[in-house]
Amino acid sequence: EAGVTQFPSHSVIEKGQTVTLRCDPISGHDNLYWYRRVMGKEIKFLLHFVKESKQDESGMPNNRFLAERTGGTYSTLKVQPAELEDSGVYFCASSPGLAGFQETQYFGPGTRLLVL
């Protein structure tokens, strides 16, 4: 069974440009999460989808970030326009959605974003 995949693995862009990150969760997983780690800090929650609906987006830093999960399958996270402080590693995770808060979240390898 394929794990969570993310694309691209790395992205280098200039300040002011737009970048779109993609996450493909494990097939059949209803829950999809986005997290971010900026340099030297802990991983932090951004938002949570249940199927195509946003369950919790309290971690989204500002309105330059837009997440979508059309059709309840893959998700995209767009940053527009990118700022220097957006640099970091963006992780996606998924879980089946059958066992509540106790479920294991399976993480993808992350997308390393560098804004110059």
Added chain:
Amino acid sequence: KNQVEQSPQSLIILEGKNCTLQCNYTVSPFSNLRWYKQDTGRGPVSLTIMTFSENTKSNGRYTATLDADTKQSSLHITASQLSDSASYICVVSANTDKLIFGTGTRLQVFP
């Protein structure tokens, strides 16, 4: 403020030795505590999940303990191997799907 603190920040041990990593949390209400292993360049991989009522859980050579009264957890690695070199992250859930991460302990195992 919900927070997870880990110690030590980094640790170097020789292959075959045991080690213990510590985690203190101030997350409320508490739902469960997880330990993740993260290899360089990869995403975190779950090792254990413990709820309030569990005080120990093992996964091979990894044994996690939880004291919900003192809000402390530890991860003990037995007979370390070179492949154990990674960051170990303590993660706490507060009755939501939103996970709260510690900054991790970076473990290096040398031959």
